[in-house]
Amino acid sequence: xxxxxxxxxxxxxxxxxxxxxxxxxxxxxxIDLRIELRHALWPLGEMGxxxxxxxRAETLAETLADQRRLARVLSTMGYCxxxxxxxxxxxxxxxxxxxxxxxxxDFALEAPANFALGLAYQGLGxxxxxxxxxxxxxxxxxxxxxxxxxxxxxxxxxxxxxxLAWCQAELGSFAEGIASGEEGVxxxxxxxxxxxxxxADLGVGQLxxxxxxxxxxxxxxxxxxxxxxxxxxxxxxxxxxxxxxAAYALAGRVADALPLLEQSVEQAAxxxxxxxxxxxxxxxxxxxxxxxxxxxxxTLAARALDLAVEHKGRxxxxxxxxxxxxxxxxxxxxxx
Numbered sequence: 418x419x420x421x422x423x424x425x426x427x428x429x430x431x432x433x434x435x436x437x438x439x440x441x442x443x444x445x446x447x448i449d450l451r452i453e454l455r456h457a458l459w460p461l462g463e464m465g466x467x468x469x470x471x472x473r474a475e476t477l478a479e480t481l482a483d484q485r486r487l488a489r490v491l492s493t494m495g496y497c498x499x500x501x502x503x504x505x506x507x508x509x510x511x512x513x514x515x516x517x518x519x520x521x522x523d524f525a526l527e528a529p530a531n532f533a534l535g536l537a538y539q540g541l542g543x544x545x546x547x548x549x550x551x552x553x554x555x556x557x558x559x560x561x562x563x564x565x566x567x568x569x570x571x572x573x574x575x576x577x578x579x580x581l582a583w584c585q586a587e588l589g590s591f592a593e594g595i596a597s598g599e600e601g602v603x604x605x606x607x608x609x610x611x612x613x614x615x616x617a618d619l620g621v622g623q624l625x626x627x628x629x630x631x632x633x634x635x636x637x638x639x640x641x642x643x644x645x646x647x648x649x650x651x652x653x654x655x656x657x658x659x660x661x662x663a664a665y666a667l668a669g670r671v672a673d674a675l676p677l678l679e680q681s682v683e684q685a686a687x688x689x690x691x692x693x694x695x696x697x698x699x700x701x702x703x704x705x706x707x708x709x710x711x712x713x714x715x716t717l718a719a720r721a722l723d724l725a726v727e728h729k730g731r732x733x734x735x736x737x738x739x740x741x742x743x744x745x746x747x748x749x750x751x752x753x
Contacts, residue, residue, distance in 0.1 A: 492510070551580055615644040619656060622638035654681070691728060694724045695724040702714045
């Protein structure tokens with residue numbers, strides 16, 4: 418994050434040139450470089466290209482029978498599958514990574530695989546399974562491990578807490594979610610890591626939003642959005658802007674909400690990021706409904722349901738169906 422993506426991308430492309438001699442050390446280095454290239458391509462939203470590099474790295478790691486590198490590749494691929502809206506492949510990829518990490522007794526490989534599994538279960542709407550996985554992961558991330566980044570963009574503990582807070586919001590476990598979410602904020606502040614601070618605000622802010630506590634949701638999510646802008650994390654902008662917009666709409670600030678929500682949907686689509694696509698569409702639909710744009714609201718709500726079904730997000734399906742019911746209750750025949 419925050420590095421010169423295009424320059425780094427060009428440099429790494431040169432280093433992984435197929436013209437290099439294919440001895441074991443060079444192949445191992447080319448695997449590592451393909452994994453690291455995601456840092457250059459991630460801010461650009463280039464999920465497809467990252468996946469291409471990682472699939473090649475997977476083949477090379479299997480050729481070398483290098484289990485540690487294979488586990489790293491599989492875990493990293495899992496994040497790509499998640500962003501591309503394929504949670505089943507996230508689960509499959511990270512279960513393989515976790516099995517390898519466990520057999521090697523390598524905690525640095527286990528931690529990101531456990532987090533990604535929790536993230537996948539959350540996306541599938543399997544909130545109880547997700548909370549079990551994430552609670553186990555967080556319990557293992559104590560002491561100095563709490564402040565470690567085990568191949569994840571932010572502190573692995575904070576990311577795990579963020580997704581745990583999302584699940585607890587969906588389960589209505591607000592008191593537990595607030596406690597864990599605020600712990601994430603404390604951990605991120607302790608090391609003053611901007612990206613982790615942004616994730617911590619995103620986690621607890623989402624919980625306040627679902628709870629309907631706008632007095633807490635708005636400043637928390639606004640702080641996360643400000644961090645996203647100040648430190649130039651464009652990849653995460655749709656997530657923050659969409660939630661800030663949703664909070665504004667619920668607070669009656671529809672004119673402020675709509676630009677943020679429309680920007681979120683457009684930017685996510687332009688990057689090909691499908692994770693959270695259904696909630697992005699649903700939040701914009703709700704704002705259109707608040708603005709009495711019933712036809713637009715209906716179109717977006719139907720889109721939210723289609724995306725939830727396509728990407729197997731059962732929790733998201735529930736929200737989309739509730740929204741479609743709300744729209745139908747306000748629709749005047751014969752335009753329903």
